Amino acid sequence: MSVIKKVLISRDELNEKVKELGNKISMEYEGKDLIMVGVLKGGFIFLADLIRELKIPVEIDFISVSSYGSSSKSSGVVRIIKDIDVSITNKHVIIVEDIIDTGLTLKYLKEMLYTRGPLDVKIIAALDKPSRRKVDIDIDYKGFTIPDEFVVGYGLDYASKYRNLPDVCILNEEIYKS
Ligand SMILES: O=P(O)(O)OC[C@H]1O[C@H](OP(=O)(O)OP(=O)(O)O)[C@H](O)[C@@H]1O
Ligand code: HPA
């Protein structure tokens, strides 16, 4: 039995979209002091691809967050496991995420980063799953809108695995049951 039920977004489609987003950001941030903050772990592949499509200088850093278990996730309480190391004061910030689901992680992160005096904080997400949104969140740059399916690959995991799949895939249900 194959682990993958279906490829939802192929690596070629991802590549093309990342190029498009890289060009757009390069134009819009020309001459600006830009820092991209990848949200670990899921955001690392998208961030790595995206910055190589930029034609402007960019600083990068990473932040690692964890929600306080599933019940408190709905309250939007997020714990910082690893903060960024650099100052974002007077810089333009773009938070880089693999997926926006309920929106709680990003809402918290955006508000938290705004307390540190950046010029602005924008959001880029490879995937948007709007059907599960709990809070309103502006996605400034978006890759693909996806249906309410659990996906893996391109940074996204199931039980800490499958992040390395180059395509965004829907897992075979047998994997969940086993
Ligand atoms: O919009 P939300 O409902 O907040 O969900 C989205 C977040 O959940 C996933 O991360 P997760 O916390 O599973 O950690 P990971 O990135 O290390 O897999 C995903 O990578 C986003 O960061
Ligand atoms: O569909 C998903 N897959 C993996 N991780 C996730 N975190 C939120 N949604 C997803």
Ligand SMILES: [Mg+2]
């Ligand atoms: Mg994540």
